[in-house]
Amino acid sequence: MHSLSSSSASLSSVPSHHPRHPPSVPLPTLRFCGLRPEALFPRPLSLYSSCSSPARRSARRLRSTVLVSASAGNGPPSKFDYDLVIIGAGVGGHGAALHAVEKGLKTAIIEGDVVGGTCVNRGCVPSKALLAVSGRMRELQSDHHLKSLGLQVAAAGYDRQGVADHANNLASKIRSNLTNSMKALGVDILTGVGTILGPQKVKYGKDNIITAKNIIIATGSVPFVPKGIEVDGKTVITSDHALKLEFVPDWIAIVGSGYIGLEFSDVYTALGSEVTFVEALDQLMPGFDPEIGKLAQRVLINPRNIDYHTGVFASKITPARDGKPVMIELIDAKTKEPKDTLEVDAALIATGRAPFTNGLGLENINVVTQRGFVPVDERMRVIDADGKLVPHVYCIGDANGKMMLAHAASAQGISVVEQVTGKDHILNHLSIPAACFTHPEISMVGLTEPQAKEKADKDGFTISVAKTSFKANTKALAENEGEGLAKMIYRPDNGEILGVHIFGLHAADLIHEASNAIALGTKIQDIKFAVHAHPTLSEVLDELFKSAKVNSPVSSPVSEPVGV
Numbered sequence: 001m002h003s004l005s006s007s008s009a010s011l012s013s014v015p016s017h018h019p020r021h022p023p024s025v026p027l028p029t030l031r032f033c034g035l036r037p038e039a040l041f042p043r044p045l046s047l048y049s050s051c052s053s054p055a056r057r058s059a060r061r062l063r064s065t066v067l068v069s070a071s072a073g074n075g076p077p078s079k080f081d082y083d084l085v086i087i088g089a090g091v092g093g094h095g096a097a098l099h100a101v102e103k104g105l106k107t108a109i110i111e112g113d114v115v116g117g118t119c120v121n122r123g124c125v126p127s128k129a130l131l132a133v134s135g136r137m138r139e140l141q142s143d144h145h146l147k148s149l150g151l152q153v154a155a156a157g158y159d160r161q162g163v164a165d166h167a168n169n170l171a172s173k174i175r176s177n178l179t180n181s182m183k184a185l186g187v188d189i190l191t192g193v194g195t196i197l198g199p200q201k202v203k204y205g206k207d208n209i210i211t212a213k214n215i216i217i218a219t220g221s222v223p224f225v226p227k228g229i230e231v232d233g234k235t236v237i238t239s240d241h242a243l244k245l246e247f248v249p250d251w252i253a254i255v256g257s258g259y260i261g262l263e264f265s266d267v268y269t270a271l272g273s274e275v276t277f278v279e280a281l282d283q284l285m286p287g288f289d290p291e292i293g294k295l296a297q298r299v300l301i302n303p304r305n306i307d308y309h310t311g312v313f314a315s316k317i318t319p320a321r322d323g324k325p326v327m328i329e330l331i332d333a334k335t336k337e338p339k340d341t342l343e344v345d346a347a348l349i350a351t352g353r354a355p356f357t358n359g360l361g362l363e364n365i366n367v368v369t370q371r372g373f374v375p376v377d378e379r380m381r382v383i384d385a386d387g388k389l390v391p392h393v394y395c396i397g398d399a400n401g402k403m404m405l406a407h408a409a410s411a412q413g414i415s416v417v418e419q420v421t422g423k424d425h426i427l428n429h430l431s432i433p434a435a436c437f438t439h440p441e442i443s444m445v446g447l448t449e450p451q452a453k454e455k456a457d458k459d460g461f462t463i464s465v466a467k468t469s470f471k472a473n474t475k476a477l478a479e480n481e482g483e484g485l486a487k488m489i490y491r492p493d494n495g496e497i498l499g500v501h502i503f504g505l506h507a508a509d510l511i512h513e514a515s516n517a518i519a520l521g522t523k524i525q526d527i528k529f530a531v532h533a534h535p536t537l538s539e540v541l542d543e544l545f546k547s548a549k550v551n552s553p554v555s556s557p558v559s560e561p562v563g564v
């Protein structure tokens with residue numbers, strides 16, 4: 001058991017990181033086309049739990065038809081091995097595969113490493129397991145919070161290996177749910193690195209060649225490490241290493257204060273580390289709405305064991321060796337003049353992610369990446385070096401760089417499947433929510449206030465801003481969690497929601513009422529009449545909609561006198 005003041009495990013015991021893509025082993029194809037696959041596989045959970053829904057059951061029925069006709073939908077038998085081949089079995093590929101079988105497509109997914117990709121194995125899933133621990137540690141450590149609820153708890157402590165196991169076990173569980181959900185629906189999981197050989201032809205593993213009517217590239221991303229930074233996987237690490245929680249340093253520098261930096265600062269400080277942020281831009285959390293960023297800094301940074309350097313680049317980082325600590329050389333981000341040198345126990349490099357397209361064979365379809373990303377249009381259709389669309393090839397998820405989020409990757413995959421099955425579909429990225437799972441959480445959808453102002457100036461309309469505080473919400477106060485703000489940027493002339501930003505308890509769950517409203521084109525003058533249960537946190541959004549001043553009438557009857 002580690003108490004917070006106890007020393008961390010010895011650094012020398014930390015094993016080095018495994019290569020991302022081990023040489024492909026010609027494993028047998030995992031194929032499952034039996035009649036009742038659900039009898040053999042446990043019901044998948046959570047994000048990947050749709051296997052036994054009515055829609056999925058009908059997909060399974062459809063699948064048996066497809067095996068006979070070997071073609072999409074009701075068309076003639078296909079001359080291709082598959083209607084759809086997806087390269088990369090991360091969440092993007094998984095989302096596309098499930099939707100494809102539901103639409104009756106004969107589908108294969110090729111994976112060169114482990115099913116689940118970044119999100120399941122090295123991203124969302126294990127990081128949220130660590131954040132679940134940090135949230136509880138924070139509560140147990142907060143005397144003030146506990147006293148105000150009338151609670152008394154002895155000193156909190158943790159077992160580092162136990163915490164690490166929780167993250168690892170969760171990743172394994174979700175990985176197997178994800179694999180089983182695809183197998184149960186009859187998606188062929190092909191093992192090996194996938195390479196596009198030419199139009200509608202893909203190789204996987206050593207020399208297995210298959211043809212496909214359509215191909216989706218879903219090869220994801222890897223940590224981006226700037227030049228001059230030496231990652232040893234022990235004292236200078238990326239999120240891939242940090243998620244294993246092989247040690248908890250006394251003092252860690254986090255380079256980059258975006259999503260990864262911020263979430264790990266929540267984890268490390270809850271587990272007793274001191275954190276120093278190094279951020280190239282002039283403010284911390286530069287991607288967030290500035291007002292939310294300021295509040296987040298007041299709550300998530302200032303009162304914690306965190307200091308920071310902004311406007312500086314980490315130009316050189318040397319791992320700890322020969323008894324010397326990790327050395328970080330800082331230069332002014334604008335002048336490039338040397339600024340400072342930090343000596344710390346460890347450094348986490350959280351400076352963004354780079355698309356992964358190695359070995360994909362893009363040259364065989366005349367595609368040149370842009371800053372590593374696969375160029376696509378608004379329908380995720382791949383664009384070649386001459387600016388033309390490559391027929392039948394799409395790219396979704398982190399590899400196209402449109403929005404590096406798990407659910408965005410999956411939504412893009414679903415959108416592509418809609419298109420290849422004959423329904424035009426363009427995904428509105430401004431309706432896709434995002435969340436940072438700190439304590440409390442930050443969530444957002446649509447434009448920030450400066451972005452909305454810029455758009456309003458360009459397009460000639462005005463914007464207004466509505467705000468509500470968690471301090472006025474009964475449920476938040478009952479939980480003693482009144483620190484929070486919801487903010488909406490909107491058009492007062494027609495009630496269009498342009499952006500919503502929330503900082504506070506369960507912000508990540510609360511954002512969906514706003515993101516769904518944007519996706520469905522619901523106007524404020526209509527949604528403000530929707531009824532929210534009392535007392536719930538969702539009343540924060542209810543208040544937000546009600547406080548907006550819209551000069552436009554209700555667009556349709558909101559409640560029908562049915563059954564009264």
Ligand SMILES: Cc1cc2nc3c(=O)[nH]c(=O)nc-3n(C[C@H](O)[C@H](O)[C@H](O)COP(=O)(O)OP(=O)(O)OC[C@H]3O[C@@H](n4cnc5c(N)ncnc54)[C@H](O)[C@@H]3O)c2cc1C
Binds near residue numbers: 360397403
């Ligand atoms: C620490 C961390 C926390 C995160 N937390 C969140 C979060 O809370 N919420 C959220 O929405 N997003 C989160 N993300 C981002 C999210 O993980 C990614 O946006 C998402 O995983 C992208 O999915 P993808 O399918 O595009 O790619 P990936 O998940 O990266 O999957 C790509 C797959 O393709 C395989 N592959 C690559 N090349 C080939 C090839 N040639 N042949 C065969 N297979 C290949 C890879 O092995 C991999 O399995 C987080 C990321 C990190 C790093």
Ligand SMILES: NC(=O)c1ccc[n+]([C@@H]2O[C@H](COP(=O)([O-])OP(=O)(O)OC[C@H]3O[C@@H](n4cnc5c(N)ncnc54)[C@H](O)[C@@H]3O)[C@@H](O)[C@H]2O)c1
Binds near residue numbers: 315351405
């Ligand atoms: N909860 C979530 O949804 C979640 C969690 C983690 C990661 N992600 C995804 O993963 C991606 C990567 O996350 P991230 O936090 O690494 O990237 P990010 O783009 O969110 O933040 C990177 C930060 O590093 C700074 N930076 C870059 N180079 C630097 C240098 N040399 N010195 C100092 N600062 C530098 C940038 O200014 C920026 O603020 C994100 O795009 C995000 O979408 C999402």
